[in-house]
Amino acid sequence: MLVADIESPLHIEGQEATLTLQGDLTIFTVDALKDDIFLALNCPRIRVSLDAVTDIDSCGLQLLLMLARQAQDLGRDFALSQSHPEVDALLALYGLDLPAQAAEESAP
Amino acid sequence: MFRSAHTIKGSAGLFALDGLIAFTHVMENVLDRMRNGELAIDKPLVALLLACNDHLRHMLAHYRSEPATPFPEDAEHRRLLTALEAHTQFAPTAVASAAPCPAAPENSESGNWHLFLRYHPDLFQHGFDPASFLRYLGKHGSIVHIHTRLEMPATLQDFDPTTCRLSNELALHSQASAADIAAAFEFIQDDSEIDILPPASDYDAFVALAARYGGSPETHLARWREAGYLPSAVSTAPPVQAPMPSLEAAPMQNVPQEKRRSVDRVEGSRFIRIEAAKLDALINRVGELVISTASSRMRAKQTADSDMIQAVEVLSQLVEGIRDDALNLRMVPISEIFNRFPRMVHDVSARLGKEIELDLVGADTEIDKSMIEKLTDPLMHIVRNAIDHGIEDAESRLAQGKPARGLLRLKAYHDTGAIVVDISDDGRGMNKAAILAKAQERGLLAEGRQLSDPEVYKLIFLPGFSTAEQVSDISGRGVGMDVVRRNIEALRGEIEILSTAGQGSTLRIRLPLTLAIIDGFHVEVGGSSLVLPLDMMAECMDMPSQQISRETRQIWLRDTWIPYISLRELFSLPPSDEPEYVVVAQFGQTTAGIIVDRLIGDIQAVIKPLGSLFRSLRGVSGSTIMGNGRLALILDIPQLIQLALKREDRLVEQRQASLTEHSIALANSATRPI
Numbered sequence: 001m002l003v004a005d006i007e008s009p010l011h012i013e014g015q016e017a018t019l020t021l022q023g024d025l026t027i028f029t030v031d032a033l034k035d036d037i038f039l040a041l042n043c044p045r046i047r048v049s050l051d052a053v054t055d056i057d058s059c060g061l062q063l064l065l066m067l068a069r070q071a072q073d074l075g076r077d078f079a080l081s082q083s084h085p086e087v088d089a090l091l092a093l094y095g096l097d098l099p100a101q102a103a104e105e106s107a108p
Numbered sequence: 109m110f111r112s113a114h115t116i117k118g119s120a121g122l123f124a125l126d127g128l129i130a131f132t133h134v135m136e137n138v139l140d141r142m143r144n145g146e147l148a149i150d151k152p153l154v155a156l157l158l159a160c161n162d163h164l165r166h167m168l169a170h171y172r173s174e175p176a177t178p179f180p181e182d183a184e185h186r187r188l189l190t191a192l193e194a195h196t197q198f199a200p201t202a203v204a205s206a207a208p209c210p211a212a213p214e215n216s217e218s219g220n221w222h223l224f225l226r227y228h229p230d231l232f233q234h235g236f237d238p239a240s241f242l243r244y245l246g247k248h249g250s251i252v253h254i255h256t257r258l259e260m261p262a263t264l265q266d267f268d269p270t271t272c273r274l275s276n277e278l279a280l281h282s283q284a285s286a287a288d289i290a291a292a293f294e295f296i297q298d299d300s301e302i303d304i305l306p307p308a309s310d311y312d313a314f315v316a317l318a319a320r321y322g323g324s325p326e327t328h329l330a331r332w333r334e335a336g337y338l339p340s341a342v343s344t345a346p347p348v349q350a351p352m353p354s355l356e357a358a359p360m361q362n363v364p365q366e367k368r369r370s371v372d373r374v375e376g377s378r379f380i381r382i383e384a385a386k387l388d389a390l391i392n393r394v395g396e397l398v399i400s401t402a403s404s405r406m407r408a409k410q411t412a413d414s415d416m417i418q419a420v421e422v423l424s425q426l427v428e429g430i431r432d433d434a435l436n437l438r439m440v441p442i443s444e445i446f447n448r449f450p451r452m453v454h455d456v457s458a459r460l461g462k463e464i465e466l467d468l469v470g471a472d473t474e475i476d477k478s479m480i481e482k483l484t485d486p487l488m489h490i491v492r493n494a495i496d497h498g499i500e501d502a503e504s505r506l507a508q509g510k511p512a513r514g515l516l517r518l519k520a521y522h523d524t525g526a527i528v529v530d531i532s533d534d535g536r537g538m539n540k541a542a543i544l545a546k547a548q549e550r551g552l553l554a555e556g557r558q559l560s561d562p563e564v565y566k567l568i569f570l571p572g573f574s575t576a577e578q579v580s581d582i583s584g585r586g587v588g589m590d591v592v593r594r595n596i597e598a599l600r601g602e603i604e605i606l607s608t609a610g611q612g613s614t615l616r617i618r619l620p621l622t623l624a625i626i627d628g629f630h631v632e633v634g635g636s637s638l639v640l641p642l643d644m645m646a647e648c649m650d651m652p653s654q655q656i657s658r659e660t661r662q663i664w665l666r667d668t669w670i671p672y673i674s675l676r677e678l679f680s681l682p683p684s685d686e687p688e689y690v691v692v693a694q695f696g697q698t699t700a701g702i703i704v705d706r707l708i709g710d711i712q713a714v715i716k717p718l719g720s721l722f723r724s725l726r727g728v729s730g731s732t733i734m735g736n737g738r739l740a741l742i743l744d745i746p747q748l749i750q751l752a753l754k755r756e757d758r759l760v761e762q763r764q765a766s767l768t769e770h771s772i773a774l775a776n777s778a779t780r781p782i
Contacts, residue, residue: 027232030269038264058239059232063269065258093242094276095254 010036017043018081022052025060037067045077050084061090113139116164119295127179128167131189135160138195147195155458156191158451163188219307220252220279221289222337224317228299231272236296238274244292249282253335279337314338384477387437394427394434395625395714399733401427402712435625439474442520442529445484446471449491449518456495463502463513464495473520475527479619482599483529486592490531490615491516493589498535498613508610510534527621532614538607540564565605569593597695597746600626600643626715628732628742630708631691634681637740638704639713639732644693644745648707651688660759661752663690663701671756672701673748678727693745700752702743715742727751 011018017040023029040046048064050056064087071078080087113136116128138157141147167179179185223245227238245251255277261267282289286306293302303320305313314332318325332338401424408420446468457464475483499505499514506512519530540561547567559567571590596603600620607613628639655664662669670692676684690701713732718725729744 027270034267034269041264057232058237058274059270059272062258062272062274066260066264066269066273069258069260070264090239093239093254094256094274095251095278096256 008036009033010039012040012043015043016045016047019046019048020052021048021050022054024055025050025053025064026055026057027059030059030063034063037063038070040067041070041074041076043076046071047079047081049081050087051082053084053087056084056087056090058090058094061087061094065096115294125171125179127181128164128171131160131164131167131185134189134192135164138192141195153195154454156188156195158454160188160192220281220337221249221307222305222309222314222332223276223278223280223289224301224303224305224321225276225278225293226301227272227274227276228296228301229271229273231296231300232270234296234299238272238276241292241296242276242278245278245280245282245289248284248288248292249280252279252281253337254278255331255335277332277335277337279335311338391434391438392714392716394431395716396733397427398431398625398712398714400737403736431625435476435621436474438477440477440480441472442475442480442527443468443471444480445487446518446520448484448488452488453491453495453516456492457514460496461501462495462499464499465513465515467515467517469517469519470521473522473527475520475619476621479599482595483617483619486595486617487518487529487531489589489592491518494531494533494535494613494615498533498537500536523618527619529617529619530614531617532612534612537609537611537613538565538568538605539609543567561607562605565607568605569603600641626713626742628711628713629691630711630734630740631689631704632706632708633675633679633704634684637708637734637738638675639711639740639742640691640693640702641742641745642710644695646692646694646699648689648691651690651703660763661755662760665692665701670699670701671752672703673752673755674703676703676705693749695746695749698749698753700749702745702748702752711740713740713742 009020009022011020019037019040021033025033046067048067068078113132116132135157138147138153142149142153147153163184170179225238225241228234231238242251242254257275257277259273259275261271261273280289286304289304290297290302293300296302303317305317314329314337315325318328318332321328329338401420405420405424408416411417449468450466453464453466494516495514499516500508500510502512505514515534517530517532519532521528543564544559544567547570552567552570569589569592593603596617596619602618604616604618605613606616627642629642629645631638631640652663656662657664657669661672661674663672672690674688676682684705686705688703688705689707690703691707692699692701711732711734715730716732718728718730727744727748728741729747730742732740732742734740
């Protein structure tokens with residue numbers, strides 16, 4: 001479950017940071033993930049892949065939102081590389097459209 | 109009960125235990141119909157609900173051990189579900205997973221509820237997820253607009269990602285009542301700030317809320333106006349000036365609501381949950397305080413300084429007050445035990461085909477928490493016995509002119525420094541002749557001894573005693589009552605039986621108020637201090653030089669041999685060359701002498717449990733710290749007496765054997781031809 005313990009989800013190549021999140025993104029895993037996640041903010045371009053996420057709760061979503069917000073504040077190019085049905089459903093429940101904006105930003 | 113089922117369902121929902129949700133949902137439907145009076149409450153229904161209760165417990169146990177695997181829907185599960193469904197007029201609907209309603213901002217009329225949810229920071233840690241509340245709301249209507257706010261931590265280093273920083277503001281289109289909507293938040297309403305504005309709330313209500321929100325009220329109002337929350341009539345008014353005059357008036361109008369909330373808070377914070385170990389630590393510490401105060405008092409008296417004596421006197425009074433308060437902290441209402449009885453009495457009486465009314469009196473009587481656990485089993489046993497043996501079946505009751513329904517009463521009260529629990533029934537009472545006959549048959553009674561009524565009744569506490577002609581699966585195996593007595597005596601309590609033939613009997617259990625402090629007697633062995641519980645001491649005397657049998661460890665005391673045990677021997681110390689003393693200790697019917705070096709005197713001992721290293725030690729039940737700061741062990745008298753009795757048996761047997769051998773040898777030598 002604690003994927004971060006096995007392998008860091010963060011890969012930095014040049015200007016781009018790729019966060020490949022796997023397994024659960026929940027209250028049980030956020031603590032282990034947060035440091036790696038925020039390291040990504042050092043790069044101008046941040047891509048987050050949620051493809052392999054198996055479960056997400058509001059606490060996990062909150063961490064994602066923080067990253068997105070901070071990226072926005074720092075003027076980083078932040079985007080989710082792929083949409084994920086469960087994450088999308090949760091975002092919709094909260095009336096959040098941030099990933100859509102991020103996707104648009106990343107489109108060009 | 110409906111509420112409980114609902115709560116279980118709600119909590120199960122939080123953890124996505126689908127099997128549990130489906131089951132409680134059907135149960136809830138039945139309970140709901142009962143609540144609305146659509147369903148008559150009869151015996152089969154009650155039995156069914158009780159069975160469901162047990163089944164729920166199984167399910168919970170299952171999910172506790174294997175949270176990941178769904179509960180296997182066994183035959184019992186299906187049977188209960190079918191039976192429950194027979195009581196609902198509608199088939200069980202699958203619990204709607206409540207598809208989220210996407211935003212529809214154009215529907216921003218004042219006919220919407222407006223909810224302002226500021227979650228408590230610990231919400232996630234408490235196992236809640238705001239998403240589940242939102243989904244639940246989706247069942248009551250549609251969320252026409254929702255705004256989620258995220259409060260960023262001051263720094264992204266060293267913050268706790270499990271702290272909830274989310275808050276929601278939403279408009280809900282729903283026909284549900286205020287109570288229904290509020291119910292969605294019943295688990296979190298104590299901690300989190302939940303504000304619900306009903307449809308058509310006036311502008312002032314929003315202004316008042318904005319004022320309470322902290323920060324700049326105008327920002328909140330502007331945001332809400334943008335979201336279309338504000339009533340249209342006023343939202344067209346000039347944005348900044350309009351709210352200003354009403355800001356002061358607004359809180360006044362909202363006073364009742366505010367007040368209600370604060371009352372709720374107070375209710376919620378009336379109790380604090382404290383770890384039991386912390387409480388024990390406090391009581392320990394207070395115990396030491398009591399001891400050291402006692403020693404300073406002694407010292408002060410030695411100085412003969414009257415100011416000093418007076419100051420210490422005041423101090424020790426205060427300390428005693430603190431001791432009482434601290435001990436009081438551990439007291440819990442006896443209802444913790446009593447509450448288990450209605451169910452048990454129902455089950456047992458149903459199995460025996462008896463009608464029994466249970467009357468619980470004084471359930472709020474307070475009792476030491478540590479006693480609760482040890483008292484439950486004995487009480488259960490006594491109650492079971494009363495139902496089985498005490499209360500007659502309906503026919504014989506009617507024949508005797510008693511009401512067909514038997515009465516069983518559990519009554520708890522305080523009485524001169526003790527807690528008394530009475531278990532009374534209006535059954536046939538104790539049959540003295542039967543008890544005596546049985547005791548004689550089992551060889552538990554010396555021939556020709558005259559016994560008083562209470563003494564006769566006490567025979568039932570002897571091991572191996574049972575008068576029930578038929579051994580049922582409920583009681584009558586004769587293993588019970590002596591265990592009951594031992595349990596009660598382990599709590600330093602005593603049992604008394606009052607009984608009138610044909611009218612019923614009462615078992616009266618008296619327990620000390622606390623287990624933490626005892627009156628002890630201080631003795632010394634080999635320079636070490638030991639404490640005996642004073643109430644188990646019968647007398648002290650010099651070690652007799654005659655009337656003592658050292659081989660069998662017996663002392664001749666007032667026409668009878670009692671066993672003795674030498675603590676020096678027990679602790680492997682060399683024999684003393686000084687005169688020793690005998691403390692005669694009594695526990696129940698058993699008596700034994702305990703040989704010590706010196707007798708010191710009375711002492712107030714605060715019992716401290718022994719560490720796990722010493723837990724297996726026999727003969728010692730705890731320790732205490734004395735006024736001089738030294739440690740003393742508290743002797744486990746019941747165990748020592750048992751040990752002495754066992755040794756006595758063995759030694760007497762050996763001696764007889766060797767005497768026989770000796771006499772045989774003598775006889776042999778006498779008859780041997782020369």
